Every structure is written in C-alpha cells, then in structure tokens.
Amino acid sequence: MKWFQLSLGPLQTNCYIVYNQKKNCLIFDPGEEPEKLIKFIKEKDLKPQAIMITHAHFDHIGALDDIRDEFEIPAYIHEKEAKWLIDPALNGSQLFMLGKMVRMKPADHILTSEGKMSVGDFSFNVYETPGHSPGSVSFYFEDAGFVVSGDALFYGSIGRTDLPGGNHEQLLKSIHNKLLTLPEETIILPGHGPETAVGSEMDSNPYLHGF
Template identity: 65%
Template sequence: MKWIQIPLGPLQTNCYIIYTDRKSCLIIDPGEEAGKLFSAIEAEELKPQAVLLTHAHFDHIGAVDAVREMFDIPVYVHEKEANWLGDPTLNGSEFFMAGKIRAKAADHFLAAANERTIGDFNFQVFETPGHSPGSISIYFKEADFVAAGDALFNGSIGRTDLPGGNHDQLIKSIHDHLLTLPEETAVLPGHGPTTTIGAEMDGNPFLNGF
C-alpha cells in the first residue's frame, strides 16, 4: 500500500491518495483544487473507492462534491460532524473569508472500530477529538501509517480555539490513540510534512511532560 500527499488550497491542507498495487484508492480530505486530484489519479491510473474525512472543517471538504460526482463514490465522516458539511458556520468557512463552503451530506459514518473494510482496504478508526468534536485518525496497520488529520503534526498539534475544540481532550486523544502505535508508524498530518510516532514522542514540545 502506498500514499500520495497533495497540499491543496490557500491553507495547503494535505489530501492523501492511498492506493494498492491493484490500483484501487481511497481519497482522504479532498480540501480544494479538485483538478489536481484528478490529474494525480489519472497519472497513476487509479480507481477511487471512497472519500474519507478526518473531520469536516472547510479546508478539508472543499472538493468533496466534485470528487464524489466525478467517480460516483461514497463519502464517510464521523456522525458528530454530519451537519458540518452543509453548514458554513459549523465548518468554519463563514469565519475565514473562504466563502461559504458547503458539501452534500455524507453517505456513511465512521466511528471507532477495531477494523473496517472498504473495498480493498482494511484499516482502524480512532476517535481523536479535541481539534474538533468528530475528528478521527485512520490507521493502516499493515502499511505502518496513520492519517491523523489535524490532531497531530510534525512538531505540533492541532489548534483547539475553534468551536468544539478542547485542548485537554486533544492531548488525551493523542496519548491514548496515537502515541500507543509503534514508534516507526508514519504520521500523515492534515498540514505540513509527515513525521513518525517516535519522532513526536521524543521531540514534540506539546506532548513532552504530559
């Protein structure tokens, strides 16, 4: 299993295309600039199977409908943020001069599970709230990486000053669900460069001393 990181939009939100040798793929957090995603998918001759959202802030959902309609695939989000897709107040676009971003309702919900299967993909879902109430992290155990959304970054953590954010809850989410993964696990964050669990355990100033 492999992945492609594509920063999108003015906030350079990372979208990830997760794909197998059989050319099936999942699209995580298509935030904007759908054309860039289409080009990458076409270049690799991939076959999208679903869109997974780590959370529903505007910079992670801007291209959801374009992707869903292009490939006729379902969209998954945590139930706590089901209403955020169509509400610019909840998804934050109304407050960040990003226009009023709306997407159609998700087709399915993702919640904590020991294992989920979508098409050719097996993964675990961790509920990692704190940045937002319905934030999740998606762990691909066999491939040793986790898509952490805006929970954990390289040397930092997600902001918690937005509606529904909670700093203590975020720190607990990270320690309970992410730092328990093997240290070699790659962390695919919602913004910025990738990192590893071990690197964040050793050097992340927001986590040391908890």
C-alpha cells in the same frame, strides 16, 4: 500499500491518496483544487473507491462533492460532524473564507464508533481522536505502518483547539491514548506539513511533554 500526498488550497491542506498494487485507492480529505486532484488521479490511472474525511473543517472538505461526483464514490465521516458538511458556521467557512461558503451534500456513510473497518480492498482501524474538533478521527493502516491523523498531531506541533468544539485537554488525551500507543516506527500523515513518526514526536514534540 503506498500513498501520494497533495497539498491543496491556500492553507496547503494535505490530501492523501492511499493505493494498492491494483491501483485501487482511497482519498483522504480532498480539501481544495478539485481539478488538480482529478487530473492527478487520472494521470496515475488510479481507481478511487471512497472518500474518507478526518474532520469537516472547510479546508479538508472543499473539493468533496466534485471528487465524489467525478468518480461516483461514497464519502465517510464521523457522526459528530455529519452536519458540518452542510453548515458553513460549523465547518468554519463562514468565519474564515470571506464570503465563500462551503456547503457539501451529506455524507453517504456515517462512522459511529472505533474499530476495524473495510472499504473496498482496504482494511484499517478507525480511532476517534477528538480535540481539534469533536468528530476528528484517525485512520490506522497497521500492516503498512502509517496513520492518517488529520489535524490532531503534526511534525513538532499539535492541532489548534481555539475553534468551535475544540478542546486542548481532550486533544492531548487523544494523542497520548491513541496515536502515541502505536508502534514508534508508525508514519504519521498529518493534515498539514511534512510527515513524521510516532517515536519522533514522543521524543521531541514540545506540546506532548509534561502531560
């Protein structure tokens, strides 16, 4: 199993396309530029099976409906942010997008708990990792050795917690109790910036020391 990373939109939000040998794929956080994303998927001859949302801030969901409609696939989101898809005040677009309100259709499937999950050909673990936002989740592919962490943990940094529903202490607990318990060689695929690894962040991330 492998992945492609596309940085989309003015905030350069990372969208990940996780695919297998059959070219079936899952799309994580289609944040912006749907035409670019659709073109990429078709050029690579990939077959999308679902859209997975790590959290529902506007820069992670802006292309959701275009991608969902183009490939006729379902979208998954945590129950604590299900309403954020349709509410610009909750997803942040009302505050940050200068008049461009982001409103998406409701998700097709609601995540209500942690644990093992299968979607199409893909099996993975869902971890609740709130703090950046109350419904943030991370998707861990144990056999392939990587985790899609949204805006919880970055290379040398952590997610901001000054937005509605953010909680700094809760975010640190999520990182320490969930993400840092994964094997140190696990690749972290964050919502912004370059990929990193669990061991690297344990050793050098200044936000994680002294917690």
